[in-house]
Amino acid sequence: MQTLPSFVYLIPAVMIFGPGKIPALIATIVYAAPPLVRLTDLGLRSVDPAVMEASRAFGTNPSQRLFGVQIPLALPTILAGVNQTIMMALAMVVIASMIGAGGLGYQVLQGIGRLEVSRGLFAGLGIVVLAIVFDRTTQAFGKQLQAKIGITEART
Amino acid sequence: MNAMTDKTTMTDGTPANAIEMRGLTKIFGDDPQSALSMLESGRSKTDVQAETGHVIGLNNVSLDVARSQIFVVMGLSGSGKSTLIRHVNRLIDPTAGEIIVDGIDVLKMSLEELRAFRRTKVAMVFQKFGLLPHRSVIDNVAYGLEVRGVGRKQRLETAEKWIETVGLKGYENSRIRQLSGGQQQRVGLARALSLDTDIILMDEAFSALDPLIRAGMQDELIALQKSLHKTILFITHDFDEALKIGDRIAVLKDGALVQEGKPEDIVLRPANEHIEEFVAQVNKARAIHVRSIMEKGEHEPCELSVDTDARCEDVLPMFAENQWIGVKDRDGKQVGRITAKQVIKALARHTPGVP
Ligand SMILES: Nc1ncnc2c1ncn2[C@@H]1O[C@H](COP(=O)(O)OP(=O)(O)OP(=O)(O)O)[C@@H](O)[C@H]1O
Ligand SMILES: [Mg+2]
Numbered sequence: 001m002q003t004l005p006s007f008v009y010l011i012p013a014v015m016i017f018g019p020g021k022i023p024a025l026i027a028t029i030v031y032a033a034p035p036l037v038r039l040t041d042l043g044l045r046s047v048d049p050a051v052m053e054a055s056r057a058f059g060t061n062p063s064q065r066l067f068g069v070q071i072p073l074a075l076p077t078i079l080a081g082v083n084q085t086i087m088m089a090l091a092m093v094v095i096a097s098m099i100g101a102g103g104l105g106y107q108v109l110q111g112i113g114r115l116e117v118s119r120g121l122f123a124g125l126g127i128v129v130l131a132i133v134f135d136r137t138t139q140a141f142g143k144q145l146q147a148k149i150g151i152t153e154a155r156t
Numbered sequence: 157m158n159a160m161t162d163k164t165t166m167t168d169g170t171p172a173n174a175i176e177m178r179g180l181t182k183i184f185g186d187d188p189q190s191a192l193s194m195l196e197s198g199r200s201k202t203d204v205q206a207e208t209g210h211v212i213g214l215n216n217v218s219l220d221v222a223r224s225q226i227f228v229v230m231g232l233s234g235s236g237k238s239t240l241i242r243h244v245n246r247l248i249d250p251t252a253g254e255i256i257v258d259g260i261d262v263l264k265m266s267l268e269e270l271r272a273f274r275r276t277k278v279a280m281v282f283q284k285f286g287l288l289p290h291r292s293v294i295d296n297v298a299y300g301l302e303v304r305g306v307g308r309k310q311r312l313e314t315a316e317k318w319i320e321t322v323g324l325k326g327y328e329n330s331r332i333r334q335l336s337g338g339q340q341q342r343v344g345l346a347r348a349l350s351l352d353t354d355i356i357l358m359d360e361a362f363s364a365l366d367p368l369i370r371a372g373m374q375d376e377l378i379a380l381q382k383s384l385h386k387t388i389l390f391i392t393h394d395f396d397e398a399l400k401i402g403d404r405i406a407v408l409k410d411g412a413l414v415q416e417g418k419p420e421d422i423v424l425r426p427a428n429e430h431i432e433e434f435v436a437q438v439n440k441a442r443a444i445h446v447r448s449i450m451e452k453g454e455h456e457p458c459e460l461s462v463d464t465d466a467r468c469e470d471v472l473p474m475f476a477e478n479q480w481i482g483v484k485d486r487d488g489k490q491v492g493r494i495t496a497k498q499v500i501k502a503l504a505r506h507t508p509g510v511p
Contacts, residue, residue: 050282055286056247058279059304
């Protein structure tokens with residue numbers, strides 16, 4: 001999903017829906033979702049098998065194990081996926097604006113088109129600030145969770 | 157429907173044995189059946205492993221664990237002890253053989269029956285602890301009860317009680333990672349014991365404990381078994397521990413059962429060199445019961461006496477002051493007596509190399 005240039009995602013979306021917000025949204029989702037899916041999968045599968053076995057021995061069913069053991073223990077990894085996904089979605093802002101998504105990305109696009117440096121620069125900075133805020137909050141949340149279940153010590 | 161087996165039931169309908177294993181074989185690998193036929197044609201574990209890459213976990217093990225006793229499984233590292241105990245609650249499926257727990261064939265249970273069985277009939281202590289790192293100590297101990305559907309207030313009360321019993325009072329709200337290995341092991345113990353099941357499976361449940369706490373826990377376990385008549389399948393590689401707590405002992409080697417019997421049988425009549433090696437290391441005074449070497453009959457009452465469960469190690473200090481020590485049965489009636497000479501003879505006789 002990530003090896004294709006991000007412009008390419010726009011083509012089928014525009015072909016089906018025409019320009020506008022919806023195809024931009026769909027293209028963004030297709031582009032940004034893979035890390036979330038992959039890291040969630042990794043997180044769920046790498047839960048300590050000894051813990052899973054113990055849980056099984058007490059008579060839990062698969063959904064009790066999923067919600068009671070796997071998801072809580074995989075949460076830091078899942079959050080890393082959320083973080084990645086948000087970053088990649090933000091990377092699509094400017095590109096998506098080319099098919100009429102509007103917003104900050106459109107301001108950047110206009111700035112480039114009309115050679116209005118300040119407009120483009122400010123909108124661009126806006127996107128960067130947004131990215132930093134999202135990144136910091138999700139990371140901090142993830143670290144907090146990690147500390148809670150005691151995974152961080154192993155790394156330092 | 158549960159598949160009842162009526163082979164070994166007592167008159168009142170309850171099966172005599174808590175756990176029965178018949179010809180249990182477990183082979184790890186992609187194609188266990190072909191390795192199984194090799195094994196059945198008489199090839200050795202190492203042969204099969206070298207030729208097919210399959211690991212023999214268990215090799216044709218048959219065991220009867222009677223109700224209300226501590227049954228110890230001994231063996232060196234890799235002998236298949238953990239593999240054996242995992243079959244009892246079917247954490248792994250055997251390649252061949254059957255397991256009958258409480259008269260019910262574990263392998264014939266449906267998934268739903270199996271879960272109910274695990275929730276109510278057997279509790280397990282794990283060699284690798286298997287605690288939930290995202291929960292506090294008390295929530296870990298209460299986990300089994302929670303899965304069983306016990307209300308919050310009641311399960312926390314029960315958990316509290318067991319945390320105190322294993323000596324972790326004050327740690328209720330700690331996280332697992334804040335505890336030492338031995339403390340974590342005790343959380344695992346409390347988690348299993350709080351379920352109050354008839355059968356308890358303990359896989360090296362005391363291995364991470366220091367000698368003092370370990371001795372305390374062994375006494376606790378024996379007391380628990382005496383008062384509540386639990387059936388405990390206990391795994392250890394410490395022969396001294398096996399002799400102290402075991403009503404019966406089974407010894408595994410390379411996945412096969414080498415010998416099974418009372419502690420004394422193993423010490424006095426080791427089945428082969430492998431077991432003799434174990435026995436050579438052991439404190440025999442602890443293994444031999446006084447009743448097995450005493451002079452039977454009603455002699456004149458002795459000043460000091462011990463009960464019929466006493467071992468040589470218990471009477472030895474008494475000989476400092478007395479020549480004869482009496483042996484009394486449960487009703488306080490003297491059934492025999494013993495001298496220091498008899499004890500020393502018994503200990504010496506079983507020392508390898510001494511004629
Ligand atoms: N899941 C598995 N896959 C492959 N081989 C396994 C597996 N589990 C156990 N074995 C093998 O089965 C044999 C017995 O292992 P087991 O864990 O039962 O030994 P153990 O007696 O409990 O040893 P220890 O005292 O070290 O715990 C070993 O040779 C081991 O390599
Ligand atoms: Mg083991």
